[in-house]
Amino acid sequence: MNFEGTYVAMVTPFNKEGSIDEEGFRSNINYLIERGVNGLVGAGTTGESATLTHDEHREIIEILIDEVDGRVETIAGSGSNSTTEALDLTKFAQDVGADAALVITPYYNKPQQHALVNHYRVIGENSDIPIIAYNVPSRTGVNMDVETIVELAKIDNIDAVKEASGSVDKVSDIYNALLAENLEDDFNILSGEDSLTLPLMAVGATGVISASANIDAKRMVLMVDSILNDDYDRAFELHNAMLELIRALFIESNPVPVKTAMNIMGLPSGPLREPLAPMKDENLEVLKKALKNSELI
Numbered sequence: 001m002n003f004e005g006t007y008v009a010m011v012t013p014f015n016k017e018g019s020i021d022e023e024g025f026r027s028n029i030n031y032l033i034e035r036g037v038n039g040l041v042g043a044g045t046t047g048e049s050a051t052l053t054h055d056e057h058r059e060i061i062e063i064l065i066d067e068v069d070g071r072v073e074t075i076a077g078s079g080s081n082s083t084t085e086a087l088d089l090t091k092f093a094q095d096v097g098a099d100a101a102l103v104i105t106p107y108y109n110k111p112q113q114h115a116l117v118n119h120y121r122v123i124g125e126n127s128d129i130p131i132i133a134y135n136v137p138s139r140t141g142v143n144m145d146v147e148t149i150v151e152l153a154k155i156d157n158i159d160a161v162k163e164a165s166g167s168v169d170k171v172s173d174i175y176n177a178l179l180a181e182n183l184e185d186d187f188n189i190l191s192g193e194d195s196l197t198l199p200l201m202a203v204g205a206t207g208v209i210s211a212s213a214n215i216d217a218k219r220m221v222l223m224v225d226s227i228l229n230d231d232y233d234r235a236f237e238l239h240n241a242m243l244e245l246i247r248a249l250f251i252e253s254n255p256v257p258v259k260t261a262m263n264i265m266g267l268p269s270g271p272l273r274e275p276l277a278p279m280k281d282e283n284l285e286v287l288k289k290a291l292k293n294s295e296l297i
Contacts, residue, residue, distance in 0.1 A: 001100060001130035003160045003188040004206045005038030006224045007075060008213040009046035011255050011262065012060060014270035020056055024268025026067045028214075031267065035217035038207070039073030040064060044102055045139065046211045046255045049077050051273040058092055065097045075209075079104030079134060083119050087126055094129035102132045102162065102209070107140035113148045117155075124157040131157050132209075136164040136192060146173045153178060153187035162209050164192025168199045175204025194220075194246045198239040201227045212249045215261050216242060216294060241294075248290035251283045261287060264297055 010032070013024035032040060042064035043049050043057045052060065061076040068074050076093035078101040080086040090101045103123060105116060120133055133152055137143035143165055144152075152158045163171055171189055178184040184204075191197040191208040201207070201224070213220040223238035249257045253276065260279050262269035264287075272278070279287065291297045 001159050002206075003039075003073075003100070003132065003190055004228065006036075006207060006213060006217070006221045007039040007041055007073070007190070007209045008032050008037050008217060009041045009044050009209050009211045010064075011214055011259050011269055012043070012047040012052065013262075013268040014273070016270065018271065018273065020059060020063075021268055021270055022059075022063055024270070025060070025063055027268050029064065029067045032213070032217050033068070033071055036221040037072060037213065037217055038221075039075055039099070040068060041075040041077060041102055041209055044077035044134075044209075045104070045136070046214070046258065047077060048255065048273050048276070049079075051276075057089065058096075061093055061098060062096055073099040075100045075102050075132065077102050077104075079106075081106040081109050083122050086119070087123050090123050090127045090129060090131065094127055098129060100130040100132060100159070101127075102134055104134040104136065105140050105142050105144060107142075110142050113145050116142070116144055116148055117151045120152050120158055121155050124155045127157060129157065130159040132160040132162055132190065133158060134162040134164070134192065136162075138164070138166075146170065146177050149174050150177045150181060150183070153181070153183045159186070160188035160190055162190045162192040163200070163205070166193055166196065168196060168203060171200045171205055172203040178204075194250075195243060197224065198227065198235055202232075211254050211258050212242070212246050214258050214267075215249065215265070215291075215296065216245060245290045245294045245296075248287045251286055252279055257283070257287050260284065261291060261296075264288065264291060 078089035
């Protein structure tokens with residue numbers, strides 16, 4: 001499967017009592033589709049997957065697929081630090097009709113590089129759904145090497161990596177390593193760092209899985225499409241215009257500022273789940289200023 005364009009790492013909206021706000025989630029899905037996104041990710045990190053029950057995790061995926069109804073690509077978060085559990089979630093996503101699964105590297109137990117290859121091989125060989133590996137060492141404690149990612153590209157069903165290590169050089173090295181193996185047409189690199197999407201796409205990435213697009217999907221779509229159409233002047237203009245907002249949206253742990261911004265904008269979001277807590281007052285003011293300057297409030 002070819003992954004290209006703007007994919008949104010969606011928040012999970014909750015009601016005041018803490019349950020999933022299904023109506024609000026469906027509303028957000030339509031809001032983002034109307035703004036031209038290429039795909040939506042449910043039950044990922046931005047969706048507070050760490051504090052969703054297994055039943056809630058599955059519920060989010062089912063709602064996403066039902067509401068999208070084929071209009072854009074649906075990607076189900078299905079990662080775990082247990083290979084068996086990640087495989088079970090991936091098979092569930094496949095069975096209910098997701099277009100792809102986003103599988104984070106196992107967290108906390110810090111598997112070795114060859115263990116990471118085995119983890120994804122087990123999932124890839126025992127499922128039939130395209131898989132995006134997710135490398136985010138700031139959250140997991142493990143960073144996939146370039147050589148490891150190339151090995152993943154050789155496994156059936158492992159079709160892309162969401163790269164959030166924060167290194168432009170690394171994405172350049174991944175792309176060149178794929179070229180050397182003639183794998184560049186069969187495996188995509190997606191930006192996992194909103195503020196680095198332009199430079200990452202300039203050296204080989206084909207799109208982004210974006211948290212900030214919950215807030216400003218229209219401009220993110222325009223920027224990514226401009227890059228794909230080789231209009232770097234327009235892309236650079238949009239990148240600079242979004243930078244203040246993107247920085248404000250990551251001033252505290254994701255998705256705290258994103259959900260806060262959505263509440264301010266009147267979009268379904270609701271409370272955070274503990275242990276996440278409301279923003280500090282001084283950071284909230286920075287966020288409000290960025291939203292005003294972006295004409296979103």
